[in-house]
Amino acid sequence: MGVFFIYILKSSVCLVLFYLFFRLLLSKETFHRFNRMALLGVLFFSLLIPCIEVTTRHQVEVQQAVLSIEQLLLMAELETTPANVGAVQETSAISWVQIVLLVYWAGILFLACRNIYSLICLFRLVHSGKHEKLEKGVTLVVHNQEIAPFSWMKYIVISRKDLEENGREILIHEMAHIHHRHSVDLLVADICIFFQWFNPGAWLLKQELQNIHEYEADETVINEGVNAKEYQLLLIKKAVGTRLYSMANSFNHSKLKKRITMMLKEKSNPWARLKYLYVLPLAAIAVTAFARPEISE
Numbered sequence: 001m002g003v004f005f006i007y008i009l010k011s012s013v014c015l016v017l018f019y020l021f022f023r024l025l026l027s028k029e030t031f032h033r034f035n036r037m038a039l040l041g042v043l044f045f046s047l048l049i050p051c052i053e054v055t056t057r058h059q060v061e062v063q064q065a066v067l068s069i070e071q072l073l074l075m076a077e078l079e080t081t082p083a084n085v086g087a088v089q090e091t092s093a094i095s096w097v098q099i100v101l102l103v104y105w106a107g108i109l110f111l112a113c114r115n116i117y118s119l120i121c122l123f124r125l126v127h128s129g130k131h132e133k134l135e136k137g138v139t140l141v142v143h144n145q146e147i148a149p150f151s152w153m154k155y156i157v158i159s160r161k162d163l164e165e166n167g168r169e170i171l172i173h174e175m176a177h178i179h180h181r182h183s184v185d186l187l188v189a190d191i192c193i194f195f196q197w198f199n200p201g202a203w204l205l206k207q208e209l210q211n212i213h214e215y216e217a218d219e220t221v222i223n224e225g226v227n228a229k230e231y232q233l234l235l236i237k238k239a240v241g242t243r244l245y246s247m248a249n250s251f252n253h254s255k256l257k258k259r260i261t262m263m264l265k266e267k268s269n270p271w272a273r274l275k276y277l278y279v280l281p282l283a284a285i286a287v288t289a290f291a292r293p294e295i296s297e
Contacts, residue, residue, distance in 0.1 A: 005104065012196050014049050015043070015202060017285075018046060018279070018282065019042055019204060019208075020201075022208070023204075023208070025275045025278060026275055029275075030215075031268060032212050032219065040188070042205065045283065049287055104198070107198065108194065108195070111197055115190065115194075126141055129143040130143075134156070137154055138156060139155050141155055142163060143158070143160065146161065149162055149170050150249060151174040151177045156171065158171075158174075169234055174251065176217040176221070180217075182213040183248070186209070186248075186249070189205065210255075211255050213249055214249075218231075235259065
């Protein structure tokens, strides 16, 4: 357990570093698909780097600090019997680590219960409406009651009122989510949050990923010939709805101002993609600090 928790801590720090890099340099660019791949790459490399083994001639200061924390956490797995005052103090220090581990598992249990409840509600909503088959295996679920439109996997859920009034724009938007497999991205982000619920970087990364999903879907709607001003007014009109399911792609995503700003923004210069090269020195620092060191001496 101690080894696993050390791995989670290392990957959490890597994720925060890479996310901050993305947020500062790349979040305002209009390369939506490229940015989406970059965020998924942040998740992948933050999980991979702690597993890499690097051979060095001697430990650097950062490695020494990280190894000291590792030793403290690994001590939590050892059963010690206090034989003197020093041993009592050592046992007290270890108990604090064990409390931290207990809180960590309690957080995972809470998230598991919340996600299971959310999935049950989502399944009920998907299977309770009237089903209509669309192209490429997509199923349209129509409800008579008022409900905010959203998509999940290969299902589009919409109220009959929205379908009759603004069905074309909403269906183009939600079909874009399905064709780009945005639900899979959210599932991966949720799994990361499941183990790193204490890490604000994991929550912010998922939120950024959701924003990019909406940018991609909005761009698809505009490219299909829908009038941009009328579409933006529709988004404002639907913004009063609530987002009930964090694992689904909702039409009335809360970051409305960012979505409209991104639609009006001029396309980024293709050379701006070179900013991604800045990640190389950052990756080197992360590998040096958090990869498993093998000391040749």
